Amino acid sequence: MFIKQLYTGCISEAAYYIESNGIAAVIDPLRDIESYLVLASERNARIQYIFETHFHADFVSGHLDLAAATGATIVYGPNTITKYPVYIAKDGETFSLGNISIQVLHTPGHTLESSCYLLKDEEGNNKAIFTGDTLFVGDVGRPDLSQKSNELTMNDLAGMLYESLQQKIMPLEDDVVVYPAHGAGSSCGKSLGAETFSTIGVQKSSNYALQAESKETFIKAVTEGLNTPPAYFPINASINKEGYSSLDSILEKAMQALSIKDFKEKLADNPIILDSRHPDRFMQGFVPGSINIGLNGRFAEWAGSLLPFTQPIVLVTEVGSEKESVIRLSRVGLDNVVGYLSGGFEAWQNAGETIDLIIDVEADELAMDLPFDENLVIVDVRRETEYANEHVKEAINIPLDQLTDPGSMANLDDHHNIYIHCASGYRSVIAASMIKRQGIHNIRNVVGGIEAIKGFPDKFEFEKEAAVLN
Structure with a gap:
């Protein structure tokens, strides 16, 4: 038996390759399927099954392309309805995989079709469970993301999740390995741990959601403190349910090298100019109107949250990073x-075209300007929970994902001297580029964000109360 976790850090996603006696299965594959095909080829194995734990909301699954490439059967759990051919497994149904087997455990709650896959070894012993978004390390799946009917509320789904965990997960042996679909940083839960796998025993003793003494306390624990999910989540869930074009066809359309003349002609269609270079490079100069989302961070997640799905995109990348940018989008x-x-x-x-730039300032420069500039505005683009925890007294909070709403910038104008910061600098450059695109140009990016600002505790006053721009 061979198990390999294939973890993609920029979206905190874990896919799994399982193999026995030359027969393999892949659980929750990403859309770029090359790594699974290479692994199977290297091990001289055949991928027979593609197991999906649920309709993912945070990424587009690779199940259709992988099935087309291998002839593998796509398997979902009960209550699944799709617009493409899949095998709908029954609760408790077992699939043979070489000398081992995989049992379907229907665990509704995160979504109605959510299912876990229990791996049994050659002797029939429970070895590992692939929990999807039902159980994470240190957390459980959110009950507010499902494409649910009007008859079901978030609390209803949380109650279903409680029953699933109590009846299907908690009775398993303590040494059964837990392999979830996500790790820290994912928006599919609210407090995922740093580790990407665990055991049932460790989770029973340490996972807050499994400590609840009753269904009522569980529902309260898992529904409180949820951030607003990224705007693209329902779009991705729908794509996974209804199907999509092959990645090869997407690449064929996207990998068109545009001369400067061709690029400028594309601008007539009002595309999004997406610059995926490192923020440090972007700040030094960029094509006017560009939005910077650097490949060095949570590129796909922020792109999905901030960019329209109906508008064409033209890319500006580091030379050689064009394909990576397309795949990650x-x-x-x-x-x-x-x-x-x-x-x-x-x-x-080099062609002498007009360029734009954003000014970087150090935290101590902001400290010097702050007492003497009545038009100075500090914009903190961190999440509301980060802002509430601690922020500069004078700062206003406009979370980055809210900048897609034109009204979020209603109180900002070029007569303000706008200083933008986040936690460390990645999000603030995205925000600066978006604000510039709206025609507000008197902005500066605070290098190092709040972490750098906190290095001058004698020059800034911090608080937990909200500051309002008049």
């Missing part, structure tokens, strides 16, 4: 890339 269903600037920003700059 496709992971969240942004399939509307229509080309990239050949030669990147350097080609644009």
Whole structure:
């Protein structure tokens, strides 16, 4: 028996490759399926099954492309309805995989079709459970993301999740390994642990959601303190339910090298100009109107949260990063890339085209300006919970994901000297580029974010009360 976790850190997603006696299965594959095909080829194995734990909301699954490439059967649990051929397993149904087996455990709650897959070894002993978004390390799946009917509330689903955990997960032996679909950073839970796998015994003793003394206390624990989910979640869930175009067809359309002339012609269609370079490079110069979301961070997640799914995208990337940018966008269903600037920003700059830039300032410079500039506005683009925990007294909070609402910038104007910060700098550059795109240009990015600002405790006053811009 061979088990391999294939973890993709930028979206905190874990897929799994399981194999016995030359027969393999993949659980919750990403859309870019090459790693699974290579692994099977290297091990001289055949992928027979693709097990899906549920309709994922945070990424587009690779089940259709992987099935097309291998002939494998796509398996979902009970209560699944799709617009493409799949095998709907019964609760408790067992699938043979070489000398081992995988049993379906229907565990509704996160979604109605959510199911876990219990792996039994050659002797029939419970070895591991692939829990999808039902059980994480240190958390459980959110009950507010399902494409549910009007008859079911978040509390109803949380109650279903409680029953699933109590009846299907908690009775398992303590040494059964828990392999979830996500790790820390995922928005599919609220407090996922840093580890990407655990055991039933450890989770029974340490997972807050499994400590609840009753269904009522469980519902309260898992529904309180949930952040607003990213805007693209229902879009991705729908794509996974209804189907999508192949990644190869997306790449064929997107991997069009555009000369400067062709690039400028594309601009007539009012595309999103997405610059995926490192924020440090972007700050030094960019094509006017560009939005920067750097590949070095949670690129796909922020792209899905901030960019429209109906508008064409043209890319500006580091030379050689064009395909990676397209693939990572496709992971969240942004399939509307229509080309990239050949030669990147350097080609644009060397041709003498107009460029824009954003000014970086250090935290101590902000400290010096703050007492003397009545038009100075500090914009904190961290999440509301981060802001509430501690922020600069004078700062207003506009969470990055709210910048897609034009009304969020209603009180900002070029007569303000706007200083933008986040936690460390990645999100603030995204925010600065988005605000610039709206025609507000008198902005500065605070290098190092709140962490750098906290390095001058004698120059800034911090609080937990909200500051309001008049």
